[in-house]
Amino acid sequence: METQVATFAVKKGLAQMLKGGVIMDVVTPEHAKIAEDAGAVAVMALERVPADIRADGGVARMSDPELILKIMDTVSIPVMAKCRIGHFVEAQILEAIGVDYIDESEVLTPADEQHHIYKHPFKSPFVCGARNLGEALRRIGEGAAMIRTKGEAGTGDVVEAVRHARTVLGEIRHLQAFQEEELMSYAKEIGAPYELVVETRQLGRLPVVNFAAGGLATPADAALMMQLGVDGVFVGSGIFKSDDPAHRAVAIVKATTHYNDAYILAEVSRNLGVAMVGRQVSSIPQPELIAGRGW
Amino acid sequence: MYMKIGVLALQGDFAEHMAMLRRIGVQSAEVRLPDHLQDLDGLIIPGGESTTIGKLAVAYDLIEPLRQFAAQKAIWGTCAGAIFLSKDARRPQPLLEVMDITVERNAFGRQVDSFEVDLEIPELQVVQPGSGPYHAVFIRAPLIESVQKDTRVLAALPDGRIVAAQQGRLLATSFHPELTQDDRFHRYFVRLAEGKVTTLG
Numbered sequence: 117m118e119t120q121v122a123t124f125a126v127k128k129g130l131a132q133m134l135k136g137g138v139i140m141d142v143v144t145p146e147h148a149k150i151a152e153d154a155g156a157v158a159v160m161a162l163e164r165v166p167a168d169i170r171a172d173g174g175v176a177r178m179s180d181p182e183l184i185l186k187i188m189d190t191v192s193i194p195v196m197a198k199c200r201i202g203h204f205v206e207a208q209i210l211e212a213i214g215v216d217y218i219d220e221s222e223v224l225t226p227a228d229e230q231h232h233i234y235k236h237p238f239k240s241p242f243v244c245g246a247r248n249l250g251e252a253l254r255r256i257g258e259g260a261a262m263i264r265t266k267g268e269a270g271t272g273d274v275v276e277a278v279r280h281a282r283t284v285l286g287e288i289r290h291l292q293a294f295q296e297e298e299l300m301s302y303a304k305e306i307g308a309p310y311e312l313v314v315e316t317r318q319l320g321r322l323p324v325v326n327f328a329a330g331g332l333a334t335p336a337d338a339a340l341m342m343q344l345g346v347d348g349v350f351v352g353s354g355i356f357k358s359d360d361p362a363h364r365a366v367a368i369v370k371a372t373t374h375y376n377d378a379y380i381l382a383e384v385s386r387n388l389g390v391a392m393v394g395r396q397v398s399s400i401p402q403p404e405l406i407a408g409r410g411w
Numbered sequence: 412m413y414m415k416i417g418v419l420a421l422q423g424d425f426a427e428h429m430a431m432l433r434r435i436g437v438q439s440a441e442v443r444l445p446d447h448l449q450d451l452d453g454l455i456i457p458g459g460e461s462t463t464i465g466k467l468a469v470a471y472d473l474i475e476p477l478r479q480f481a482a483q484k485a486i487w488g489t490c491a492g493a494i495f496l497s498k499d500a501r502r503p504q505p506l507l508e509v510m511d512i513t514v515e516r517n518a519f520g521r522q523v524d525s526f527e528v529d530l531e532i533p534e535l536q537v538v539q540p541g542s543g544p545y546h547a548v549f550i551r552a553p554l555i556e557s558v559q560k561d562t563r564v565l566a567a568l569p570d571g572r573i574v575a576a577q578q579g580r581l582l583a584t585s586f587h588p589e590l591t592q593d594d595r596f597h598r599y600f601v602r603l604a605e606g607k608v609t610t611l612g
Contacts, residue, residue, distance in 0.1 A: 120526060120528070125527060129525070129587065130551065133423055133458045133490070136420070136421070214523055216523075369467070
């Protein structure tokens with residue numbers, strides 16, 4: 117048999133290797149080194165963390181490939197980068213420079229208000245955000261090899277990540293109770309491909325790895341999401357917007373591994389300094405919320 | 412005798428290994444702290460990020476207990492696990508240094524170069540006589556650059572590069588049997604843990 121490169125199995129497989137780990141947002145090669153030294157399983161290379169994107173306003177786009185390449189040269193762990201929703205040319209550029217995972221992200225300003233990228237033909241795997249099962253399965257239908265909750269990025273408020281994780285995982289639990297003849301109308305109701313609804317019911321989980329993201333800021337936040345049943349966590353602004361990023365990064369890595377051991381969680385939560393100040397999601401005006409981006 | 416195989420659960424695809432062990436009727440347990448190594452007949456170190464696994468092993472004082480375990484029992488490392496078992500990974504990172512192999516991390520390039528290929532692995536005939544080639548999944552995979560002392564090569568790519576090796580009861584694979592539906596490698600490892608003769612002829 118011929119060697120087959122970049123199959124869906126290897127795209128999905130890399131996400132399986134990231135399970136139980138922490139993926140950290142970094143904006144410089146120095147940050148990337150701190151993240152790797154702390155035990156991050158991957159870094160997300162970007163020009164501004166979501167908290168700054170939120171504060172600065174304006175249009176948020178793919179980062180300068182030069183910055184991403186410098187970060188790729190600095191660390192041995194996988195490097196991810198974000199493109200705008202529907203901006204398949206940004207994705208082509210990220211693939212051309214050899215990024216290990218592309219995040220088609222609502223954190224950037226969407227380039228298409230109807231369509232996401234058709235992700236199957238790309239050699240680079242994609243991760244996409246989702247707030248519910250229908251959205252997750254639509255993204256997988258388009259070729260996403262990994263899903264994350266959207267949460268509300270750049271807030272330091274975990275409430276939306278909890279809502280999205282509970283929604284997706286709860287809907288999967290409900291799906292287990294359905295009879296075969298109910299699946300087609302359920303697929304129609306949630307706007308998801310029928311075959312993926314059937315597969316999810318049979319597996320009792322999403323067909324791809326499912327991480328939490330959006331608003332995580334503490335070791336306890338990471339362990340909370342893990343206990344709710346996600347496979348791993350993204351921490352964006354939460355690390356490098358805190359007082360002592362190196363120390364906090366290690367603590368979040370340890371909390372993600374030992375998420376079920378409250379004694380270890382207590383130990384790693386001590387003396388971390390001030391967490392990112394954050395912004396309560398319920399105080400943010402509707403037009404400024406980003407989790408609603410995505411179709 | 413009932414076998415119990417531990418799976419190092421610091422990070423990575425340990426759940427996939429445990430599902431495979433369940434499928435072949437072998438009891439398994441997650442290992443995160445030194446105490447968890449008690450009463451195990453063997454240990455699997457899964458795929459994941461070798462730097463993360465190494466750092467967490469150091470942080471929770473697992474390095475010495477794992478070395479002692481390796482001296483007495485069977486250990487199998489897949490991908491990151493193979494790196495962790497090696498004597499030399501060509502860059503500074505925590506390693507168990509229990510297996511006489513030199514590995515090169517990310518030897519095939521970045522994720523866009525990850526691949527699947529069929530391998531001829533004669534030793535698998537021991538667990539399933541007459542069975543065909545082995546379909547192997549490589550993800551940002553390491554290469555076993557060289558083997559030393561009494562380490563044997565179990566599998567190589569068509570161009571001769573080494574992707575699986577065995578030294579006594581230690582087993583290293585660059586690829587991921589836990590991501591396939593083929594349980595021959597897991598059955599092979601369980602035989603190793605049981606202390607059964609595994610070499611051909």
